[in-house]
Amino acid sequence: MNDTIAPRLRTILATIASKNDTDISGEDRLVEDLGLNSMSLIELSIKLESEFDLGMVDDTQSTNLVTVGDLENLIRTAQSSDTRTA
Amino acid sequence: MTNHVDYLVVGAGSAGCVLANRLSENSGRHVTLLESGPTDSRAEIRIPAAFPRLMGTECAWDRRTVAQAELGGRELYWPSGRTLGGSSSINAQIWTHGHPHDYTTWAQAAGDQWDTDRMRWARSRAEYSVATDTGLRVGALRDPDPRARDFLTACDKVGITALRADQLSTTDGSGMLQVSQHHGRRFSVADGYLTPTVERDNLTVRTDVLVRRILFDGTRAVGVEYTDSAGDVYQQTCRRDVLVCCGAVGSPRLLLASGIGDPDHLTAQAIPLVAAVPGVGTNLMDHLQVPILVTETPDEVDEPRNPSVELARYFTGRRGPLSSNLAEAAAFVRVEPGASAPDIELLWMPVQFEDHGRDTRKRGFTICVVLLAPHSRGRIWLGPDRDAVIDPAYLHDPRDRPTLARGLQLATQVIAAHPTGVDPQRYTAVDTDAAAQYVIDNRAETLYHPAGTCRMGVDVESVVDPYLRVRGVSGLRVVDAAVMPVIPRAHTNAPTVALAENAARLIRATENILPAD
Numbered sequence: 001m002n003d004t005i006a007p008r009l010r011t012i013l014a015t016i017a018s019k020n021d022t023d024i025s026g027e028d029r030l031v032e033d034l035g036l037n038s039m040s041l042i043e044l045s046i047k048l049e050s051e052f053d054l055g056m057v058d059d060t061q062s063t064n065l066v067t068v069g070d071l072e073n074l075i076r077t078a079q080s081s082d083t084r085t086a
Numbered sequence: 087m088t089n090h091v092d093y094l095v096v097g098a099g100s101a102g103c104v105l106a107n108r109l110s111e112n113s114g115r116h117v118t119l120l121e122s123g124p125t126d127s128r129a130e131i132r133i134p135a136a137f138p139r140l141m142g143t144e145c146a147w148d149r150r151t152v153a154q155a156e157l158g159g160r161e162l163y164w165p166s167g168r169t170l171g172g173s174s175s176i177n178a179q180i181w182t183h184g185h186p187h188d189y190t191t192w193a194q195a196a197g198d199q200w201d202t203d204r205m206r207w208a209r210s211r212a213e214y215s216v217a218t219d220t221g222l223r224v225g226a227l228r229d230p231d232p233r234a235r236d237f238l239t240a241c242d243k244v245g246i247t248a249l250r251a252d253q254l255s256t257t258d259g260s261g262m263l264q265v266s267q268h269h270g271r272r273f274s275v276a277d278g279y280l281t282p283t284v285e286r287d288n289l290t291v292r293t294d295v296l297v298r299r300i301l302f303d304g305t306r307a308v309g310v311e312y313t314d315s316a317g318d319v320y321q322q323t324c325r326r327d328v329l330v331c332c333g334a335v336g337s338p339r340l341l342l343a344s345g346i347g348d349p350d351h352l353t354a355q356a357i358p359l360v361a362a363v364p365g366v367g368t369n370l371m372d373h374l375q376v377p378i379l380v381t382e383t384p385d386e387v388d389e390p391r392n393p394s395v396e397l398a399r400y401f402t403g404r405r406g407p408l409s410s411n412l413a414e415a416a417a418f419v420r421v422e423p424g425a426s427a428p429d430i431e432l433l434w435m436p437v438q439f440e441d442h443g444r445d446t447r448k449r450g451f452t453i454c455v456v457l458l459a460p461h462s463r464g465r466i467w468l469g470p471d472r473d474a475v476i477d478p479a480y481l482h483d484p485r486d487r488p489t490l491a492r493g494l495q496l497a498t499q500v501i502a503a504h505p506t507g508v509d510p511q512r513y514t515a516v517d518t519d520a521a522a523q524y525v526i527d528n529r530a531e532t533l534y535h536p537a538g539t540c541r542m543g544v545d546v547e548s549v550v551d552p553y554l555r556v557r558g559v560s561g562l563r564v565v566d567a568a569v570m571p572v573i574p575r576a577h578t579n580a581p582t583v584a585l586a587e588n589a590a591r592l593i594r595a596t597e598n599i600l601p602a603d
Binding site (some may be wrong): 003005029030031036037038039041042044045048049050054058061063064071074078 | 128130132133135136139269270286363389392393395396397398400401402403404408447449
């Protein structure tokens with residue numbers, strides 16, 4: 001399942017950033033390169049919540065979320081720790 | 087679907103989910119719950135700050151009022167929930183119960199089954215119990231906006247008493263609001279009451295089915311007729327009650343479409359009369375709100391929140407602005423001399439709340455001024471297409487406008503009293519009658535709290551009796567905000583859940599003395 005995260009995430013980000021998904025790489029920065037802003041933030045969070053089965057990860061550790069690759073890693077971690085039924 | 091249904095619950099909203107759960111606790115009773123909307127699977131339902139994005143989707147009824155003469159002739163947008171959980175799946179998750187005076191009034195109208203003590207019992211039952219794994223998860227916001235503290239400090243400076251969150255609306259004062267969330271996600275009435283029933287064989291839940299009318303044998307309700315998403319028509323009978331839980335718009339609409347209402351109106355609509363109950367659709371009340379928008383500070387403009395940091399905060403710990411219910415603090419106050427309970431609510435929001443919250447570009451903040459105990463009464467009736475025509479008649483009673491204007495003046499004082507200082511150029515002070523008239527005409531909107539259109543009472547003019555049985559027929563009850571004789575001084579979700587808990591108690595009590603036909 002995890003190996004499909006990258007292409008699915010890039011499809012979502014391509015919609016948000018109005019780009020082709022083939023133009024999006026793991027090194028792209030969400031804000032500076034893809035133009036994520038407070039308007040598109042809710043849109044992106046809705047699409048992530050819809051597409052991926054996300055729980056929570058340990059929020060006592062600060063997460064450095066800058067690039068597309070960082071977001072992929074966050075999704076992998078959150079998918080393996082769903083706490084909704086807790 | 088089994089034909090051996092005891093109770094048919096129409097509408098899986100804040101009341102219908104409660105009835106479906108409580109009535110199916112008895113494994114000998116078969117309950118079917120019918121919902122016109124889809125399942126509650128959209129992501130916008132889970133993310134607390136995303137709820138404005140649900141308006142205009144398949145999860146919300148998309149209605150408007152008729153032109154409001156006292157609001158500049160505007161037709162107001164009137165959305166309500168249309169999915170499992172009803173409006174508790176699309177609302178701002180606020181959990182307030184109302185003032186004891188509200189329930190004293192209910193008891194005066196409908197007897198001591200609805201008094202303050204009964205409703206206090208129902209209120210405690212509506213909140214999550216570990217023992218039964220049922221009820222609403224309720225508590226403080228996980229990560230409130232720090233600026234809410236400035237609002238509460240300003241309230242203190244103008245003389246408003248500070249309260250704990252669980253006291254808000256039950257007495258005069260200000261504080262942080264309680265919300266129906268769990269681990270930073272919305273926790274709807276469907277989460278609290280339907281999820282625990284998934285193992286029950288005696289409860290059937292059907293979505294995407296629209297009930298068109300109630301079926302009668304003479305004056306005895308015996309079932310409903312509904313259509314599925316393909317447009318095919320079905321009938322389902324029941325042995326005990328049809329329980330109408332479609333909300334203060336949908337419930338009177340269904341009664342009228344089924345031949346219960348004002349005979350002249352039904353004749354004009356060519357609907358055969360089953361029972362003359364002229365009160366159906368009357369006594370419509372709502373909370374009207376007027377926002378005072380305060381624009382962002384230069385800091386907020388120059389240093390916008392970093393979206394990637396906010397995304398990380400939400401998906402790592404369900405914190406940050408995405409976990410906000412967009413209405414975080416409030417003050418319940420009296421502005422009229424001699425008022426018997428609060429008549430105005432000031433509702434603090436961490437955004438400039440425009441276009442029902444769908445415009446998220448502007449930060450700043452908003453204080454919504456809410457008319458808590460309106461004297462005006464509106465009405466719902468059927469249009470030519472048999473959908474509901476809605477006339478809340480906002481501010482039609484001349485006593486309402488001055489109260490709202492005083493509330494706007496108080497909100498202006500609170501903004502001016504902010505400890506950080508608020509540049510007067512960031513908002514429009516509402517300190518004169520002319521200024522109040524302008525903002526009411528141009529900015530007043532619903533707070534999404536319709537109530538009262540199938541009023542309960544001991545008097546024969548009421549639509550339902552104190553056991554919520556519709557007058558003039560048998561086997562039919564209304565259980566939702568429509569039966570409220572007066573609108574509580576609260577956001578109406580919690581009172582509706584408590585009302586349904588009390589209704590379930592009354593229905594189960596009468597089960598033993600009134601066997602099924």
